[in-house]
Amino acid sequence: MKQTDILLESGTNELEIVMFHIGKSTFGINVLKVREIIQTVDVTETPNQHEHYEGIIHLREEVFPVIDLAGVLGYPPSENPEKDTFIIAELNKMKVAFRVQEVTRIHRISWENIEKLGGLADWNNTHTIGVVKMKQEMALLLDYEKIVMDICPGSGFPGYSPEKRKEKDRSNKHILAAEDSSILQKMLKDTLEEAGYTITLFPNGKEAWEYINSLLEEKNSNYPDLIITDIEMPQMDGHHLTKKIKEHAMLRDIPVVIFSSLITDSLYHKGENVGADAQISKPEINKLIDKIDQLIL
Numbered sequence: 001m002k003q004t005d006i007l008l009e010s011g012t013n014e015l016e017i018v019m020f021h022i023g024k025s026t027f028g029i030n031v032l033k034v035r036e037i038i039q040t041v042d043v044t045e046t047p048n049q050h051e052h053y054e055g056i057i058h059l060r061e062e063v064f065p066v067i068d069l070a071g072v073l074g075y076p077p078s079e080n081p082e083k084d085t086f087i088i089a090e091l092n093k094m095k096v097a098f099r100v101q102e103v104t105r106i107h108r109i110s111w112e113n114i115e116k117l118g119g120l121a122d123w124n125n126t127h128t129i130g131v132v133k134m135k136q137e138m139a140l141l142l143d144y145e146k147i148v149m150d151i152c153p154g155s156g157f158p159g160y161s162p163e164k165r166k167e168k169d170r171s172n173k174h175i176l177a178a179e180d181s182s183i184l185q186k187m188l189k190d191t192l193e194e195a196g197y198t199i200t201l202f203p204n205g206k207e208a209w210e211y212i213n214s215l216l217e218e219k220n221s222n223y224p225d226l227i228i229t230d231i232e233m234p235q236m237d238g239h240h241l242t243k244k245i246k247e248h249a250m251l252r253d254i255p256v257v258i259f260s261s262l263i264t265d266s267l268y269h270k271g272e273n274v275g276a277d278a279q280i281s282k283p284e285i286n287k288l289i290d291k292i293d294q295l296i297l
Contacts, residue, residue, distance in 0.1 A: 010273035011243030013236055016108045017132065018087065019139060020100040023075045026139040027100075028107070028132055029087060030232060032262050033144065035095065036088040037103055040081065050151045057086070057097055064088060064097045065152065072127065072147055091145055091261040092282050094152075098144070107134065114141060114234040116180070116203070129180060130234040143181060145261050145282070170196035173296055176224035177201050178208040178241060179259075180233040187285070188228065195289050205229060205236030209244055216250060223254060225296045228288070231260040239274050246275030255295040259288055 017028035018037070038059070043066050045055040054066040066086070070077060078084050078101050086097040114130040127147055132139040175197050179185050185201050192199045202208040208229070215223060227245065229238035238258055245251045255277040263271070263281035271279040277295060280288045 010270045011239045013111050013240035014108060015111065015232075015237070016106050017139070017141065019104045019107055020085070020087065021102040021104065022070045022073060022100055025073075025075075026104075026137055027069075028139045028141050029089065029098075029144060030141075030262070031106060032267055033089045033091050034087060035090050038086050038088065040084045040086055040099070053151050054099065059088070062095065064095050066097045066099060067147065067151055068099045069142075069147075070099070070101065072151070089144065090264065091148065093261075094148065096148055107132075109134070111205075111233065111235055111237045111240070116234050129232065146181065146183060168196065168293065168297060170293075170297065171198070173225045174198045174200070174222075175226050175228060175292070176208060176211070177228040178203075178205050178233060178238065179228075179230045180204050181230075184230070184282075191285055191289070192292075197292070200224070204233040205238055205241035207235075209236060209241055212245070212251065216248075223251065226255045226257065226292055228257050228259050228292075231258060231262045239270060242271070242276050243274040257288065257291060257295070 016031040018031055018034055019026060019028050021027070041057050041059070043055040043057055046053075049055065052068045052071040054068050056063050056065055083101075085100050085103050087100055087103065088095065088097050090096075109132060113133050115133065116130050127143050129141045129143050132141055175192060177185075177188050177192075177199055179188060179201065180203050185203070189199055189201060200211075202211060208227070212223070215221075229241050231238040238260065242256045242258065245254060245256055252275070256275070258271045258276045258279045259282060260279075261282045263279045268279060278291045280291055
């Protein structure tokens with residue numbers, strides 16, 4: 001099964017997810033991250049690997065690391081590993097094969113139907129973005145970027161280069177950022193503040209939009225100088241947030257930068273269609289700072 005361009009208009013706040021099972025639980029992964037779904041092939045072990053890093057596979061002149069999702073999530077190994085499935089995904093400019101036990105179907109859903117886990121559920125599910133509510137079942141949407149970063153630390157975010165500052169005065173510039181990952185929230189906050197910017201963070205596009213809308217209602221013209229948004233977020237995704245901003249007469253001149261692991265050549269047009277001023281692929285944090293400087297300094 002190969003990915004084809006999904007028939008979703010940009011900015012509709014919808015996504016399509018590939019549903020799969022591990023044990024008796026149901027999980028989902030955004031179709032936009034999936035390059036291919038294949039039956040298991042032989043895995044070549046590599047030395048000194050993480051316990052959930054199975055090794056590598058060779059597929060059509062490319063080599064992919066293999067991550068055992070059951071192990072990552074604390075489930076017992078598959079009783080019939082030869083019947084497992086590999087989901088070949090691309091994220092943060094890295095391709096990886098996730099071992100799962102059964103892929104079932106593709107399901108279209110609104111981000112409004114995906115909620116963050118709270119309380120004890122959230123405490124025990126650091127690899128989960130949210131829960132997908134459907135009529136007959138619920139599925140967990142995993143934070144695949146965090147899973148890969150935990151197992152392959154070299155795939156993470158490079159540190160901000162202090163020499164990038166070049167004595168620029170950024171102290172009077174206010175940036176609003178919408179990012180659901182607590183780890184990436186801290187990274188953005190630390191990096192932007194180190195560069196000299198002031199930043200206000202929101203955990204999803206909906207809360208960011210509600211804040212911006214409150215400024216409009218109060219006729220408060222102290223709008224942010226620039227907005228950074230992830231794409232995948234519960235309640236409202238980054239494409240929908242960008243579209244709402246760019247369609248509003250009072251807001252459309254505010255630069256919007258999409259900062260996401262989903263910025264690929266084949267998906268770049270979706271950000272263009274909703275009016276994004278720039279799109280930067282995670283983990284290129286220095287490139288993000290450079291682009292912000294170009295847009296507002």
